[in-house]
Amino acid sequence: MALRPRNPAARPRDRDARRPRRRPEPSWNLVRLGVVALAVASCVFAGVAAGQDPPATAPVPAAVPAAAGDVPRVTEVGPQIFYLQDDAGRLVPVPGFRYSDFVELFRMQEGLPGAVRPPAAVLESVTVRIDLGAIDAAACPVTVECTVRQTRAGWVHVPLDLAGLLLTAPARHDGPGRMLVDTLPDRAGYRAWFDAPLDAEGDVSHTLVLEGRVAAEIDDRSTAVALELPPSNTTVVEVRSPSDDPEVTVQPPPPRRVVVRPEEQGSVASITGVAGPVRIRLAERGSGVASWNAVPQAAVESVVRVDGRNAFIEATVSLENLGPDTSQVRVALPPRTTLRAVRGTATLLARGGSEANPHVDVGIDRNPDGSATIELECERPIDPSNGSAFEAIGFTVAQVAAWRQWGRVSLVVEGDWRAEWGDVPTLRRVDPPPAARRPGFIAAFAYDSQPASLPVRVQPRRSRVVIEPEYRYEVGATRIGLLARLRVAARGAPVTGVTLAIDPAWGVDDVGPPGLVDTTAVMVEGGRVTIPFLQALAGDAVLDVRASRTIDRAESRLAWTLPQPKADLVGPATVLISADSDIEILPDPLTGTGLMRQAAGGQARGDADRTAFVYRLDAGEGSFSGTRRFLSRRVDAVVAAQVEVESPEMTVAETIRLEVVHVPLEYVELSVPEAIASAGTLELRQEDLRLDPIELSEPGAGDGPRGAFRTVRAILAMPLLGTGELTVRYRLPTPPVGPQTTVAADLPLVLPLGARIDRQTVTIDPSETLAIDVRGDAWRRDSGRDDALRSWVAARREDMVPLALVSRPRVSTGGTVVEA
Missing domain, CATH: 2.60.40 (Immunoglobulin-like)
Structure with missing residues (x-):
């Protein structure tokens, strides 16, 4: 058949009609199934193409000239093509993909049981003919005829067993296709292979004939043979004997009676319905020979x-x-x-x-x-x-x-x-x-x-102990703490305890947990910690050993060796070294041994300023070396004031957000202007806890650029390390403002001492009776906020806000924010 070139633009409607429509949101299962189907189809077509003989070249018909005005038609030549989506959502052609192929692949993907199918081949009948009259060299000839029905094309095999049979001639085959006979791979016996042609219609019947010899046990009164028969729909064993009326014994007994029919020279015993190992013995009737006179076993x-x-x-x-x-x-x-x-x-x-x-x-x-x-x-x-x-x-x-x-x-x-x-x-x-x-x-x-x-x-039984250690070091000002966590896995016989080698400079403080370890029997001697168990351990457990050593506060050099568990196998150890927030550790990799630096995981928010190093120890021995230095406290502050101006007083609520690093902050000192201190309305809180401020200076003792102030100290309810907030509230009298007049008023602010103010803002809530504005250039409007008309920000530290108050019948609602 001649193939015509396809013109993609010739019939777009026909081409689009053949292509399945793409769903808006395709199922990923179907996408994966399509990819698998494409791979299977490619393999199938490749195998078929490789296994078939090339067809004879068909003569190409001569081209018929087209009539004048006729437009050449583009026709599609098989195989039929379907399109499936790949992982990227692109349509991939799958030629010759059948619905049955799709169903089978879908069952494989979803783990569904396969469709019920008949066996590829069935052993319908077996006929075995044994001739005891032709015994030669303690063996007799045997002919086996098997009938096999094949239901599917291709190679199939049928086990024939027949252990004990020695073939003496090539197997004969009567039926379509090819046939092979080989031995069973896992036991004694044979199996037959059949290959039916692909164009065969319906079931195919094969007839197989095998010829060979089987050993015979012979004495002066009986003859016996043994053979293993395959299970089949119908099995018949015919034993020809020179005796006219032999006594036949079969083991195991057959379901039907043995039929003995006489012939011209002897007799033939017919045995039906037997399978598996079968022993057949023939003896003269009335000879007194037992049914089995074989050698006992x-x-x-x-x-x-x-x-x-x-x-x-x-x-x-x-x-x-x-x-x-x-x-x-x-x-x-x-x-x-x-x-x-x-x-x-x-x-x-x-x-x-x-x-x-x-x-x-x-x-x-x-x-x-x-x-x-x-x-x-x-x-x-x-x-x-x-x-x-x-x-x-x-x-x-x-x-x-x-x-x-x-x-x-x-x-x-x-x-x-x-x-x-x-x-x-x-x-x-x-x-x-x-x-x-x-x-x-x-x-x-x-x-x-x-x-x-x-x-x-x-x-x-020997015990096998595997330990995976983890060491956590905490470096302080005068003490280095160690938590050694040992994950113990005991296999084999239960173990009564484990041993940990540790530097004698470390003092063991505690060993646990108490429900697992006999704490009263723990021994520390010569740099070895013996940890006995309350009960012999068979399985997994976790031990915690806490130790410490002192260090002089002026000492800057750090050096120690790591503990060594004694076990059949010690896994890689995880080493974590951290320090107090006011201590910085500088490792010295040139003098340390056995430690490999690892990427540290995420830290908790409160531990953001703590020095932490993570190492991995693969070798049995390891040591750490480095230096330390103390860091001073640093406090950063952001001050935001909310001001409400009414008659007769102004209310101010300041929020001071503190960021403390390195050293915890136990108290806070504030600069309180004299006007606020003399008003007696100052209120200070940490979170929701009220603080009691203490004046450190006499009234008017401190003078700033804008007037006198007092220094106030407040002990914090809890030491602050990291981020925290203080809330300062106070009230001041509002100066009287006459109708249609402008009054200048300075609003003092409470500011923290010893802290760097990164940002300072003021928000002024609108008043119904006053129009409020900020005088001067120290404060500018915050144009980046939605309430820019009510918000100001200071360019540097400012301890007061210069206000301009104007009496008006009513002002528009809104707020003013001043930010520095």
Whole structure:
């Protein structure tokens, strides 16, 4: 098919009609799904393109000349294209994307169960033909015919099992497509692979024929074979025998009776409905041969549970192929083992042997198929102090050959003990049985024959302690404090305590928490702090060790070594070094060892002026070195005054916002003009607490550029470090203002002493009877505020506001702000 070039501008309506409309707010799930769908579709098309043979080149038809006046039409050639949004919201073409593909991807994304689909292939029937009349070299020929129905195209496989069958010829296949036969990857047996053509309609049927030989157990009166059959819808086993009327025994018994039909030379026994391991035995009828006269075998499943002082063994001995006259067996026990009980249908008949080689005689209840089960409970003492080993394997049956005895042993250790064993080449590690999947299980071993041995040593479980330390140092004027926080993780046996190595120059003040640490037994000796626990620790805990050392106030040099926890593993330590607000620390990285500077996290507002350094200590040893210097207090202030002028008095409310750094401020000193002090209306508050000011100077003792003032000191309700506010309120008489006259009045202000005033503002509330303005150039209107007509700001520190008062019948409402 010829491809015509697409003209994007030729049919915009058709192109837009094919493209899905974009939603205003697309779902991000659909966007992600679209990206996944695009990737899957790309992989699918790439795989198909790579796996197919190139098609034969089709002849291109000759171009037909267009008639005069005809406009060439642009047609779209498949595959059909859909558009999906990517993460950026752009439309991406997805060719050949089907609705079923979308549903499947949507189910994968949302974690929904997949759609119910039939199996890709079904084993419908298995027919096995065994010819006992052609036995050669203890093996007989076997033909297996399998019918398989394939429901989906592509490669599928079907397990055939058939353990015990040795193929002697290539497999034959009758059906469409290709076929392969290989071995099962995880166990003995075979599997078949089928590849149906893509153009096949409906289900495809395959017929597979395998030819091989299977081992035969032959004696003078019977012949037996064993084969593992796969589960199928219909299974038929036909055994051809030279005997005319053989006695056929099948283990396990089939659901239907075995049919024996005579033939010209012998007979054929038909067995239906069998699967899995199957044993078939043929003997002359009436010969007296038991249904199973194979070699007896024994399988031992034991669980050894160790609690540190004793080993308790639960063993189940499964016997098979026992003769009809077998009513009791002798079971040898592991050395120094004592039998405590016999469970199930078996009964204890006698005990015997020596301490090193004990045995018991057990009466059994033999089943018709020659099987029996013995359940034993045994016990033996162990001594973990001298490191001697005990034997975990040792159950043997005297009536069964050693090479026909196999089993599995599982080890379970309880409490604070551990089991050790060496490299035993005759054993292999296996998965435990369900009965051994319990707390304390450590290992399971299997053996294929006797004699087998597993020496196990029991020792106290070792403890493993991991400590992640964190050290917080607080540098003061005469003392350096340390808080060592140890995050302890104890694994294995519980630990009774931990040890911390510390410089003897540090004095240990406290160890906690009290509910975890035996504080009365804490020992500090020779630079080692021994921290015992109230109870042995198994798990996680956090310990706090507080220590301190003195330092001379005039000492500027700082140097100390970091503590060292003693543990199996010490994680990286976090070191935080901070100082009082009036102390600055200058680290010396050239003399310090083991510390790597880290980025400090955000600090609380009250700690903004505190020096803080964060380090990481990866090595076992570390030290800090640096210098310190003391900083003086700095106070910054912002003064905002709110003035209300009425007749007969003026009311002033000043808010003094203080910013104190380095050293806490315990009291504040104010400059109070004489006019305010003599009026007796001064009120001072910190937050909502009233302060009692004390005059430090006599009336009129201080003279400023604008008149006399007094110095007042007020003890703060709480020391101030950081940001705080003081509120000053007072009232002054308003000078009389005649009608249509202007009166000059100076409004004094209360200002803090010893502080740098960064900003000073005044806001004057409007009056109904007076028009108020500010005289002079010391104050200017604050044009940056909405109430600029009522607000003023001072260019420098001003202790008074010159006002001009004019009597008017009424003034417009509003306020005036003066800001400096």
